[in-house]
Amino acid sequence: MRALYFAFVRERIGKAEEEISPPENIKTVADLMGWLRGQGENYAAAFANIKTMRAALDRTHVKHDALIGNAREIAFFPPMTGG
Amino acid sequence: MRALYFAFVRERIGKAEEEISPPENIKTVADLMGWLRGQGENYAAAFANIKTMRAALDRTHVKHDALIGNAREIAFFPPMTGG
């Protein structure tokens, strides 16, 4: 699946998007964040504060317990500050 | 003192303003409305519903029990419908 990173998440990971292939046992958004955190120091820094992290599955806001299912795109970003 | 009439009050009385000289015993706005009501059929029609009539003394909104005092200008009008 495609992973997109925005704002400080993008900066800390060092890329705006990438193709990811999490293992079978990764079911929820929370699972995926935990898995990504283990992918290197940059990911660990990006996901240091998982509690405030926001996620969108196929461009829809979701909570951390949401199932990833067949989503093609997941995005991670800090709380929005538009307007 | 100068009396000003607006909207339907003006139309019913048939003039926009006039000089009035109420007798000494007219102390309040309510007194003045009662006195004006007796000045002819047109005035009676204008002040038929005294309860909803609004008044301003020297361009300041006042209640019916306000004392006229030395005001130089009094205005009578229906509830405002600006905006």
Next chain:
Amino acid sequence: MSARIIVRVQKESFDASTEAAALTQGRRDIGALVTFTGLCRDEGGALAALGIEHYPGMAEEEITRVAREAASRWPLEGIVAIHRYGLIQPGEPIVLVVTASTHRAEAFAAATFLMDYLKTEAPFWKKQHLSGSGPENWVESKAEDNAAVQKWRV
């Protein structure tokens, strides 16, 4: 810092963006600008025009008083309040309120407050000129407008 207050009562139409620009031009400290324009509705074709009568002098004074009250309630950078009188055609603007502030909540609250007061305290009266050879009617004040202004009296 006190808000800049611009009040006008006029027969002519106005351009909302020109008036708003008077508050923001050259400024770098204004974060929120709210503009309210009240327009003449044709009431489903029934209305040919609106005749607006006002109390010259008191109208300006009353609007200024309410604008100052708004500036004392909220931290505003500027207020524009313009009200027209005379014959107004459907589709034309009648009233304009612009509020400028650092943050949006204050600008929205002040603009709402100003309109609630203008509706019920500013000495203007609307007469409907109906289409065809229909009669002319003075617009009655609305209970909802009176209720709206009451909520600001603390």
Next chain:
Amino acid sequence: MSARIIVRVQKESFDASTEAAALTQGRRDIGALVTFTGLCRDEGGALAALGIEHYPGMAEEEITRVAREAASRWPLEGIVAIHRYGLIQPGEPIVLVVTASTHRAEAFAAATFLMDYLKTEAPFWKKQHLSGSGPENWVESKAEDNAAVQKWRV
């Protein structure tokens, strides 16, 4: 009757009155027009520019979703919502919301609602570029903005 909804996410600036005119042009049934413009503040000279990042695609979808939600909550004739991205200088506009309705209460409520949602739900992130050789900071989300949007969830 459904509201006309215009949503744009763009790098370029916008003219509020031109955008508002799209809703009112040729109309004689709109009584109230509310325009909100959010502008870039210089924070007392500390801010050189604001960099706005967005999630292309989702930003438009999310604003459209919120605009439709507003149109379902209030009887609106039209909505314009425009949000910019990229580098924005102090004094420049960032976001525009226009609501057109028969009466003012609905237009004010819908514009406030839209801004509360845009602040917290639309995928945009602001980075402050400070004056001089100061650092760049991501703007933190505000508790007051989160509280503001919560009040609409019934």
